Amino acid sequence: MTSHQRILAALGGLLAAAAGLGLGELTAALAGGTSPVVGVGTQLIDLAPGPAKDWAVKNLGTADKPILVGGVLVAVAVFALVAGAVGVKRPRVALGMTVLLGLLAILAAATGRSLATNAVVRVLPGVITLLVATAGMYLVLRARGYSLRRKSPTSAQPEIEPGTENKAGTGIKSEAGTELKPDAGTGINPEAGTESKPEAEAPDGFDRRKFLVTTFALGAVGAAGGVVSRVLPGGVDEATRRGIRLPVPASRAKALPAGVAADAAGVSPFTTPNKSFYRVDTLLTVPKVDPRNWELRIHGMVDKEIRLNFADLLNRKLIERDITLTCVSNEVGGPYVGNARWIGVPIAEILREAGVQDGADAVKSTSVDGLTIGTPLAALTDGRDAIFAIGMNGEPLPFDHGFPVRMVVPGLYGYVSATKWIVDFEVTRFDDFSAYWTDRGWSVEAPIKTSSRIDVPKGFARVKPGPAVAAGVAWAQHRGIEKVEVQVDDGPWQEAKLADEAGIDIWRQWTFRWDATSGNHTLTVRATDKTGQVQTSDRAAPRPNGSSGLHNTVVMVE
Incomplete structure (x- = not known):
């Protein structure tokens, strides 16, 4: 077997898997089931140990999702190449490996989280992947000249001594003259000699034209399926989302004070644009839920179950508020914090209508x-x-941020409050359930810690000697920021100038002017909230209930 033949065999295995995967993805796009790639990737996310998740969020940010998808595709490609190469000598093993690949997609869809509620629809893309990839591998093996039936290789007839041939000339006689008939137990074969070793899978001959046609067809099917599955809208489109008219809120947000923004270039915008707002979640593909089919069920320990559709929410009393959100994965000085103007229905009013029963202390919300x-x-x-x-920020929720409906709760980290694409709201007790993140080692309750960040100057920025400016943001949602201080090197803490306050649920910007002398200097910031609590200097990682410590930056004055 030449290396050229092995390469062709491996390529055939790859294209067979590609055809299965392409049509599996297309089925998911058309029927709404679990994409084979997304299903496996989501299972990897859910099964990954906590430190691995933390590392990905910290070092990869929002790039973690395309990197994971790419990793799944690379792993599938390598597995398929190996299966194709194995098929050179072990076609049955190659088929078995291909079946295993399909079964993995089915298992991931059946046992993992999914946007599809119907069990058959959920696993259908995996079933299609299995059938098409296996059929493709079978066709590749046939084109390579392999048959799955049991047969023995032919060889030259042995020399037979005169007088030992029987009359028919087809058998072999013993010395006594009796014909020895073929018998699998004796290993006697009249055509091949006195003994042969059966081979289960033997080549019939390589049909180059058939192989090329087969692999080209498989490649075309895989490419077409993959491309079309990405082109299909897969739910409502952007035009539909933007076409929704939000009613004027009954309670408008207060006008922002003129001085809410720090007077320093490079500070984060006071209101974070939607496209710049951080996104941290576990979904590899963003759901595009049709608001016409969306429904929220409020149930559990309530006197009356309530079901609300999107039109019901639009017709209710809406409020508009500026609220700063923070992700628990945010490291000290990190980017996972943003401020936006939200429009929505007060949750407390709906709970009053439902009638919360005694003993309830929690709500389990489901995406x-x-x-x-x-x-x-x-x-x-x-x-x-x-x-x-x-x-x-004046438009329907973006798809990335929970369209059509999400929760926003001031003062709590998102993993215990900010359910996006919400569909279920159960009043219950903490003793009676455990949520996704608490199952993975995060705290049950997580109030946001008092924190601050230096936006300018950036780390290792070069600053000219003389008057200089540092600036940034501080937050302590639902407590508010009372004071921000900055320390230069090991000097005393000096109070920074706070921008005007827009509300206790909103971050506050600050500026600090100092005299920059030649050399390297470290700037450190800390905040004090309105309860009098000073931001701790004790350094802690985000797990299990949010990071702590003081943010600092080194500047070079020259």
């Missing part, structure tokens, strides 16, 4: 993909502006 989040009931009923949000 369209099955992810669950546990929220303290008190945080939804204590007067803060916790809402089912439908709008963000």
Whole structure:
């Protein structure tokens, strides 16, 4: 077997898998089932140990999702190449490996989180992947000249001594003159000699033209399926989302004070644009839920179950509020914090209508993909502006941020409050359930810690000697920021100038002017909230309830 033949065999295995995967992805796009790649990737996310998730969020950011998808595709390609190469001598093993690949897609869809509620629809793309990839591998093996039936290789007839041939000239006689008939147990074969070793899978001959036609067809099927599955809208499109008219809120947000933005170039915008707002979630593909089919069920420990569709929310009393959100994965000085103007329905009003029963202390909310989040009931009923949000910065929620409806709760990290693409809202007790993230080692309750960040100057920035400016943001949602201080090297803490306050649920910008002398200097910032709590200097990683420590940056004055 030449290396050229091995390469062709491996290529055939790859294209067979590509055809199965392409049509599996197309089936997912058409029927709404679980994409084979997304299904496997989501299972990897769910099964990954906590430190691996933390590393990915910290070092890869939003690039973690395309990197994971690429990794799954590379792994499938390598596996398929190996299967094709193995098929050179072991075609049955190659078929078995291909079946295993399809079964993996089916298993991931059947046991993992999915946007499809129907079990048959959920696994259908995996079934199509299995059937097409296996059939493709079989066709490749046939084109290579292999048959799956049991047969023995032919060889030259042995020399037979005169007088030992029987009359028919077809058998072999013993010395006694009796004909020895073929018998699998004796290994006697009249055509091949006195003994042969059966081979289960033997080549019939390589049909180059048939092989090329087969592999080309498989490649075309795989490419077409993959391209079409990406072109199909897969739910509502952007025009439909933008076409939704949000009603004027009954309670508008207060006008922002003129001085809410720090007077320093390079500071984060006071209101974070939708395209720049951080996104941290576990979904490889963003759901595009049709608001006409969306429904939210409020049930559990309530006197009356309530079901709301999107039109019901639009017709309710809406409020508009500026609220800063923070992800628990945010490292000290990290980017996973943003401020936006939200429009939504107060959650407390809906809970009053449902009638919360005694003993309830939590709400389990569920996303369209099955992810669950546990929220303290008190945080939804204590007067803060916790809402089912439908709008963000003057437009319907972007797909990335939970369209058509998500939760926004001031003062809590997102993993216990900010359910996106929400479809279920169950009033319950913390003792009676565990949510997705708490199952993975994060705290049950997670109030946001008092924090601050230096936006300018950036780390290792070069600054000219003389008057210089540092600036940034500080946040302590639902407590508010009272003071921000900056330390230069090991000097005393000096108070920074705070921008005007827009509300206790909103971050606050600050500026600090200092005299930059030649050399390298370290700037450190800390905040004090309105309860008098000073930001701790004790360094802690985000797990299990948010990072802590003081942000600093080194500048070079020359």
